[in-house]
Amino acid sequence: MREKIVTILNQIALILEIKGENAFKIRAYKNGSEIIENYGEDIVQIAHDGKLNELKGIGKALASKIEEIVKTGKLSYFDELKSEFPDSFFELFEIANLGPKKIKKLYEELQIDSIDKLEECCKNGEISKVSGFGKKSADSIIESILFRKNNSKFFRLGNIAPIAESILEFLRQLPQTSQAKIAGSYRRGKETVHDIDFIVATKLPNEIINEFTNMPEVSDVISKGKTKSSVRLKNGIQCDLRVVSNTEFPFALNYFTGSKAHNVRMRSLAIKNGYNLNEYALISKDKNNQKTINDESDLYEALGLSFIHPALREDQGEIEAAEISDLPKLVKIENLKGTFHNHTTDSDGKNSLDEMAKAASDLGLQYLGISDHSKSSVQANGLSDERLIKQIKEISQYNKTNKNDIKIFSGVECDILKDGSLDYEDSILSQLDYCVASVHSSFSLTEDEMTQRVIKAIESPYVTMIGHLTGRLLLLRKPYDINVSKIIDACAKNDTIIEINANPRRLDMDWRWWKTAKDKGVKCSINPDAHKIEHLQFLHFGVKIAQKGWLEPSDVVNCLPLDEITKLLKQKSTEQ
């Protein structure tokens, strides 16, 4: 439903652009679409309660439209607007360098209302009849169409992290570089990004830009100017470079880190304080009040704010919190003392218990939870009752040897069966230190059925935490229908932990929900879902997501040292 609202509001904005409506009205719809997309609670519930216009940016008009969508599944205003255009029309906005003005022209003069027609008109040269479209435009449109066919628009954070970091390293070691950082949604730790933004401070911009466009990873140069350049890498992702002076660096870094909504707040705050803020400077209207800004924290301070961690810059209350120095002290990777969701060769992992234990110990962890698949996950070589009991004994033996100086907890990733029951009898589950319960089958239940199914598992005294709550695979598979808000309430009531599955394909539960969960007292466990030793590194992505969800070490159970986590797990098992 959320997705539907987001799409409708967004498409209304596009149509209004075509119609040449007031730019601020268009912005209001785009804004509304983003607000709904990023809102951390149950938007359907809020709509039912008639509380939509309590959200900043959603006024009367948008609220009533969203309510109509929630109640009827459609919006008559939108249907009316849309009736003039075929569905395929909206594809045109996905073509790079084509915006509303050009699309309008193409539509009016050549009746282009789909990508197929657009491609045809570019190829047969007809497009040059329209003023403003030359050969270069036609070629670049054809190229964009081809790219869209071959690549999805977004990339997973985990997939591009290695190349992003290696390009950053390359830029940093250039003798002309004085500072370099990655900005954009990558820096904010978004789960998917559509480009990587680099900011470099130098006195020799031309040389930096030349080095950038000549990197071996580059497949083509999209643009190249005096202060900025864009390239496409061989793996398909776009990289943007901004070159600035040392003085401009903190402003450029801040501006291009965003988010857009955060920037708007920053700029209006600047105006309120008698400044003008842009990507190059903070200019005081009063010449005697010019501030010295050496880094981002100086900038925040100048605006009366404490430093806001990039992960929080989504205009989700961070500005208000920074004004009263009430920002969370975010969890960091070094706070993690152990982790729980990990597989071994006993089910579908690639490394043995001993290898996993050693790798975890090498990372400095004090404890490692082993949770292989349960028997219903036949495809993953799930453990039968006997094999699980055997593993429990092996782990107990292993702990006695104290090998690798790490404590192993005996767990299982237990399937939540279609009716919400668990994959083992209580007599087996009670022998474990903990249990991660996950859905691995029957994904297409209705929202109510799926929600009830998972709640039933949450209510089991043997379930310690819920694994990959929505089952989503980023850019591959949608989350299954589940009412996250109700799940959070059930977890709060039953003292059940929710995991952040740190596998970059999942990053589930979504960061947008964590603030709500935290406020309700639900604890988090950051788990790599490791199927081999290298996967333990996924914890880094999990921490980013936790940071985006405002989580502090005290919200994350695997920040507890060994003695305290042992106590917590025991407590849980004696409640039964």
Add this chain to the structure above:
DNA sequence: GCCGTTTTCGGCCCGACTGTTTTCAGTCG
């Protein structure tokens, strides 16, 4: 269409690059 510590009207961020035309409009971030 939204918003309000100048509050119900009047403002809402703006600079760089490209491709086209020939001084600028459109797009992007």
